[in-house]
Structures are given as C-alpha cells and as structure tokens.
Amino acid sequence: MNHLTENEMLQVVDGSMLNGEKTRILVHLESCPRCRKEVEFSRNLERAARSAPLSKPSREFTARVMGRIAPQLKPSIGTWFINNLANILAMTLVLTVVWYAVTLKKADGPATGPTVVSNALAVYSEYYAKVRELFPADRIRAVQSPMTDQSAETNKIILFTVISILILVAVDRLVLRRVIRLRR
Amino acid sequence: MQITDVTLIQRILAGEKKAFAELVDRHKDRGMTLAMRMLKNREEAEEALQDAFIRAFSALPRFEWKSSFSTWFYRILYNVCATRLSRRGEDIHMHLDGSEGEGGFDVPAEDLLPDEKYESDEFQSMVTREIEALPALYGSICTLFFMQDMSYDQIVEITGLPLGTVKVRLFRGRMLLRQSVGRRLGSGKLKVV
Numbered sequence: 398m399n400h401l402t403e404n405e406m407l408q409v410v411d412g413s414m415l416n417g418e419k420t421r422i423l424v425h426l427e428s429c430p431r432c433r434k435e436v437e438f439s440r441n442l443e444r445a446a447r448s449a450p451l452s453k454p455s456r457e458f459t460a461r462v463m464g465r466i467a468p469q470l471k472p473s474i475g476t477w478f479i480n481n482l483a484n485i486l487a488m489t490l491v492l493t494v495v496w497y498a499v500t501l502k503k504a505d506g507p508a509t510g511p512t513v514v515s516n517a518l519a520v521y522s523e524y525y526a527k528v529r530e531l532f533p534a535d536r537i538r539a540v541q542s543p544m545t546d547q548s549a550e551t552n553k554i555i556l557f558t559v560i561s562i563l564i565l566v567a568v569d570r571l572v573l574r575r576v577i578r579l580r581r
Numbered sequence: 582m583q584i585t586d587v588t589l590i591q592r593i594l595a596g597e598k599k600a601f602a603e604l605v606d607r608h609k610d611r612g613m614t615l616a617m618r619m620l621k622n623r624e625e626a627e628e629a630l631q632d633a634f635i636r637a638f639s640a641l642p643r644f645e646w647k648s649s650f651s652t653w654f655y656r657i658l659y660n661v662c663a664t665r666l667s668r669r670g671e672d673i674h675m676h677l678d679g680s681e682g683e684g685g686f687d688v689p690a691e692d693l694l695p696d697e698k699y700e701s702d703e704f705q706s707m708v709t710r711e712i713e714a715l716p717a718l719y720g721s722i723c724t725l726f727f728m729q730d731m732s733y734d735q736i737v738e739i740t741g742l743p744l745g746t747v748k749v750r751l752f753r754g755r756m757l758l759r760q761s762v763g764r765r766l767g768s769g770k771l772k773v774v
C-alpha cells in the first residue's frame with residue numbers, strides 16, 4: 398500500500414486536492430490509520446504555526462519612528478531665520494533711525510512738543526503695519542496718506558525708512574523665498 | 582468602528598502626520614515578526630523595521646492604491662531585510678530549482694501525539710520556536726503564509742520572486758517545519774503521557 402506523499406498530505410491540509418486525485422486520496426485515508434495520524438499532525442502543526450505569538454518591538458518604538466520623521470516636518474532654524482530676514486533687517490533699520498534721531502536731538506538742544514523720536518516711531522510703526530498688510534497693490538497710497546504736518550527733515554527720514562522697508566519686503570517675498578524653495 | 586488603513590493614509594497625505602503613528606502601531610508587531618524571522622536578531626530586526634517605516638512614510642505619496650497597505654509595506658520591509666541579509670552574505674533572492682519532493686515522512690508514527698496533546702502550550706511553544714528557527718529563505722515565506730494568511734499572488738508581489746519559486750519555498754518550509762517538530766517530538770521533549 399502506497400502511503401500519501403508529503404505533497405498530497407499538504408493538499409489534504411489545504412483542502413486543495415485535485416479532482417482526479419481526490420477520490421484516491423480520500424479512499425486511502427479511510428483505510429490507513431497511519432496517514433490519518435500524519436494528516437492530523439500536519440493540521441495541528443499548521444494551526445499552531447498560524448497562532449504563534451507575534452514578536453513585539455520595544456515599547457518606545459512608535460515614538461522613535463515619529464521622532465525620526467519629525468525633522469522632515471519642522472523647518473530648520475536656518476530656514477526660519479531666512480524667512481524672517483526682512484523683519485530682522487527692518488527692525489535693525491528702525492533702531493538705527495531711532496538712534497540717529499536721538500543723537501540729532503541732543504545736538505540741537507531740548508525740543509518742545511512732539512519730538513523727532515516720537516514722530517519717527519509713531520509714523521514708522523503705522524507705515525510698517527500698512528506696508529506688510531497692503532504690499533504690493535497699495536504701496537503708493539500707503540506712502541501718501543498719513544503724511545500731513547511733518548517737518549521736511551522728518552519726512553526725509555520717513556521716506557527713507559519706507560523705501561528701505563519696501564525694498565526689504567520685496568527682496569524677502571520675491572528673491573529669498575524663491576531661493577529657499579529652489580534649495581529644497 | 583475602526584478607521585481603515587486607507588483613511589489613515591488619506592489623513593497623512595492631507596498633512597495629519599500623527600495618523601502615521603496609528604499606522605505604525607497597527608503594523609509594527611506583524612512587521613517585527615517578519616523581520617525577526619528573516620534576520621534572527623532582535624536589535625537588527627527593530628532597526629530594519631524602523632527603516633522600513635521611515636521609507637514607507639517618504640514613499641507614501643507614491644502609494645499604489647491598488648494593493649493594501651500591508652502588502653505594500655511588507656514589500657518594503659522584505660526588501661530592507663533582504664538587503665541586510667545580502668550584506669551578511671546570505672542571498673535570499675537566489676532561485677532554487679528542484680522538485681517539491683515526493684519522499685515519505687520523516688516523523689515515525691510512534692512519535693506522533695494523541696489529539697488532546699496538540700492543544701497544549703508546550704506544543705504551541707515548540708512549534709513557535711521551530712518556525713522562528715527556519716532559515717530566512719523559508720522563514721520569510723512561511724511567515725507571510727501563516728501569519729498573514731497571504732495567497733501565492735500576494736507573496737509573489739511582496740518578495741518579487743517567481744510563482745514557482747514561492748511554491749517550492751513554501752512547500753520546503755512547511756516540510757522543514759514538520760520534520761524539525763517531528764524530531765523534537767521524537768527526542769522526547771514532549772512526551773506522550
């Protein structure tokens with residue numbers, strides 16, 4: 398009596414016996430306790446293989462993966478610096494203007510009414526806010542509107558400040574950002 | 582109702598990066614099992630798994646919606662592990678020819694167990710140990726077959742091996758497992774009472 402081959406036994410386990418062979422295999426199994434036992438062994442073995450416990454990575458695994466991914470999500474300090482370069486330069490400029498106005502006032506002696514410093518500061522902050530908000534469509538209106546009772550010298554400082562800021566904002570928006578995008 | 586992998590992927594692609602953590606949590610244990618059965622080293626398996634998840638994250642915009650995330654991810658993981666194996670000088674991609682074997686059984690009938698013994702924890706852990714000890718060549722394919730209940734077609738998609746090779750390896754893997762467990766039974770590690 399020929400026992401089942403390994404291949405036939407797996408076909409029985411998988412339920413994938415070929416139609417032509419099926420009857421012969423089943424008839425043999427019916428009459429052969431040894432092959433029945435082998436098939437039973439294989440069935441149980443494979444059931445155990447399917448329910449084998451899974452290996453687990455360490456507990457902080459997910460956090461570590463997310464940590465490795467995070468640098469791809471956050472912009473670097475360098476990128477932040479370049480993105481805000483116009484703001485940084487504008488603040489430097491303001492401080493220079495203020496310093497210039499203060500030293501100018503000291504040389505001229507005490508002044509009455511609104512000082513050069515307070516005028517410059519008030520006008521500058523108003524302009525800067527408007528320029529950042531309205532640029533580039535309303536650039537001209539922003540330069541013209543609040544200019545009323547200023548001395549000729551203060552006007553010069555303001556105009557210089559505004560033009561500098563406009564140039565910086567334009568450089569920031571049109572040149573630096575494009576360069577950064579290209580470098581990525 | 583659990584959110585599907587597809588929904589999670591859509592969220593990640595829409596910018597919700599945290600959804601990726603959920604995807605990692607869902608697939609890390611099965612992924613670790615496959616990596617362990619290929620690399621046989623915990624530390625290296627975890628590194629490979631991490632590497633595979635990071636690659637999957639970067640490649641997510643190119644995710645092929647026609648296959649499931651698990652099939653797509655296991656392909657990445659399988660390749661990461663196969664590369665590590667080939668660096669060690671073990672080539673898992675080599676093609677085997679030869680027949681599926683038509684010989685008799687290696688397990689003597691007297692070593693086989695009465696049915697109730699198969700339910701024991703001892704038998705379960707013996708089988709687990711033996712499946713973990715299978716060579717990577719067979720262990721990888723048997724793991725995909727047993728753990729994931731994958732079809733031949735899915736295993737072909739993951740491993741990139743020809744169908745014939747997958748069939749031969751799966752057959753040999755199952756036979757090796759049968760023989761090694763049979764030998765353990767014969768050596769009296771799990772006595773019939």
Ligand SMILES: [Zn+2]
Nearest residue numbers: 400401429432
């Ligand atoms: Zn028989």
